[in-house]
Amino acid sequence: MVEHNTGCERCHGPGGKHAASAAKTDIFNPAKATKEQASLVCGYCHVRKENEHFKSAQGNPREDQPHPVVGETYKAGQDDWRTWYPDGILIPGANPKQPLNQNYPKTDLENAFYLDDLAKQHGFYDSRKHHEAWQELIQSSHYTKNILACSDCHMPHALAKPKPAARETCVACHGTQYDYAKIMPATGRTADNLFMRSHTFNKNQNRPSGPTASGQPTYYYK
Numbered sequence: 395m396v397e398h399n400t401g402c403e404r405c406h407g408p409g410g411k412h413a414a415s416a417a418k419t420d421i422f423n424p425a426k427a428t429k430e431q432a433s434l435v436c437g438y439c440h441v442r443k444e445n446e447h448f449k450s451a452q453g454n455p456r457e458d459q460p461h462p463v464v465g466e467t468y469k470a471g472q473d474d475w476r477t478w479y480p481d482g483i484l485i486p487g488a489n490p491k492q493p494l495n496q497n498y499p500k501t502d503l504e505n506a507f508y509l510d511d512l513a514k515q516h517g518f519y520d521s522r523k524h525h526e527a528w529q530e531l532i533q534s535s536h537y538t539k540n541i542l543a544c545s546d547c548h549m550p551h552a553l554a555k556p557k558p559a560a561r562e563t564c565v566a567c568h569g570t571q572y573d574y575a576k577i578m579p580a581t582g583r584t585a586d587n588l589f590m591r592s593h594t595f596n597k598n599q600n601r602p603s604g605p606t607a608s609g610q611p612t613y614y615y616k
């Protein structure tokens with residue numbers, strides 16, 4: 395929240411009506427949405443994609459996804475960015491024609507996910523690059539069984555009733571069965587040679603963890 399680029403409306407959608415009325419019902423609250431809808435809000439940014447539909451000033455594919463109508467912006471809680479110009483964009487996992495279990499050579503998605511024996515054996519494709527959390531979460535039973543959205547584990551700002559830190563959420567449902575550091579090894583390499591934790595939630599996880607981007611202990615680092 396100290397970073398001005400991710401302001402309120404990025405997660406709560408247009409706020410003009412709410413600012414005028416101050417009514418709770420006049421604004422989008424991820425906590426009141428379906429898990430799919432709530433996760434789409436975070437996935438708009440925490441995803442890896444290559445956009446051929448709108449090019450950068452240098453003529454390269456973009457990594458972001460502007461609204462199909464020039465001048466409009468993404469409206470959290472209203473728009474489904476997975477359905478925008480599906481033929482002009484590569485978002486493995488979002489489009490059924492672009493599955494996560496295949497490689498996309500010569501694009502930003504080249505070697506973006508593990509496709510090795512462990513991945514094929516269990517059907518979980520952990521990230522090899524950063525900002526892929528949404529593509530990992532949608533593979534997990536947490537998502538497919540409609541159990542958790544990103545914001546059930548991560549609360550981006552203070553609330554009237556504080557929530558536990560993400561790594562302390564597991565125990566409420568699983569007791570001590572799962573150690574988050576083992577289930578979520580840091581596999582997705584960032585530009586700084588730090589790694590993002592996997593969000594596929596494979597119970598047979600045995601990948602080693604790299605040093606994590608968030609600086610938390612890396613018990614399984616080899």
Ligand code: HEC
Binds near residue numbers: 406546550
């Ligand atoms: C990165 C996403 C994100 C941003 C940015 C964000 N919010 Fe939220 N906000 C959420 C989520 C998720 C919830 C639902 C939390 C819950 O109850 O589980 C929420 C809940 C709220 C609530 C309800 C609080 C409660 O106690 O029930 C208010 C009010 C709110 N946000 C205001 C704001 C304001 C004002 C800003 C900008 C200064 C902002 N939010 C920015 C994600 C965001």
Ligand code: HEC
Binds near residue numbers: 405424435545550
């Ligand atoms: C508009 C784009 C955008 C949206 C929407 C967004 N994020 Fe983020 N998020 C960012 C950026 C940018 C950072 C900072 C990355 C950095 O520091 O390099 C960040 C950082 C984070 C971090 C902290 C990472 C760390 O290492 O401490 C978490 C956790 C997170 N976001 C979760 C969420 C969740 C949950 C939602 C949805 C409720 C969400 N984000 C929505 C862009 C976004």
Ligand code: HEC
Binds near residue numbers: 542
């Ligand atoms: C709100 C309750 C809840 C929370 C919080 C939660 N989980 Fe889960 N988790 C579940 C449920 C329910 C399932 C689905 C179990 C099933 O498929 O029968 C599941 C599935 C899993 C699985 C896959 C299990 C399997 O049999 O394939 C793993 C691994 C897992 N969770 C780890 C974690 C970790 C690590 C955390 C904390 C970062 C966590 N969970 C947080 C409820 C939760």
Ligand code: HEC
Binds near residue numbers: 561
């Ligand atoms: C079951 C709980 C759970 C869910 C659901 C979840 N996360 Fe996480 N996430 C965690 C935990 C635990 C960590 C590691 C935190 C730590 O090391 O202290 C983490 C770490 C992160 C980080 C920080 C970078 C890193 O690897 O440490 C980001 C960014 C992030 N998650 C984004 C997301 C987004 C976006 C979603 C939804 C697509 C999501 N998470 C869903 C539990 C969850």
